[in-house]
Amino acid sequence: MTETLTGGCQCGRIRYAVAIDDDDAYLCHCRMCQRATGGVSIAFKNVRIADVAWTTQPPERFRSSPIAERGFCRDCGTPLTFEFVKPGATMDLTVGSFDEPGRFVPREHSGAESLHEAWIDTRGLPRVRTEDNPSTSDRWIDALGKLPD
Template structure:
């Protein structure tokens, strides 16, 4: 069992995941770029049954019909993402207390990857959601 602990930048929102990690990957979609202000975000998928917020109440934002993003209402850090029809929670890897605890395994939505953002890894790349969606 993998325990992941983290939260927002200011500490008002904290979480704990005791479920095993399903997978982790870079997302290059325009929505992630816009909501995180970064060229890519690494999301870690875990079963929702093993995930809980332990401090604070994040604000929810429906960024598309396919996803709800959860942010700290104080500092604005995006900590999680959830599809309404899914039993998984995606954790923003940089919100972990130890952001090196889980390594990315792939890249998704590379059809909107920024041309100037070059990562020199050999991870699999997918035009859209990837193989497991």
């Protein structure tokens, strides 16, 4: 069943709506994605290019390699897309840029040659909620009077 979801960058300058058919997503661990995000991996949702509508304006693009470019917001830096320079029918949207990212389920590890095993299964690590971390929560309360959504 096709459903339209929305998302965008952190500052709200770039917004999109996209039709999706499922909740499948994947993690990319390749060195290009690691360098582009500063993380050990990035979560992507593959979508049909024709199903993406930029409702405010399209993202700026950075040619990150000879074969690909990445869309991002120039104001807040949010990574938004991955697309091949010679486009096919699909592109990737970053899972974290969706308004409801928790619905997506990782189904594959891409770029597994650069996967950092220690970061995959973190179930045994202690979990600290933002409100239980005074170093962070006090700053949010001082700045906004509340914790962020």
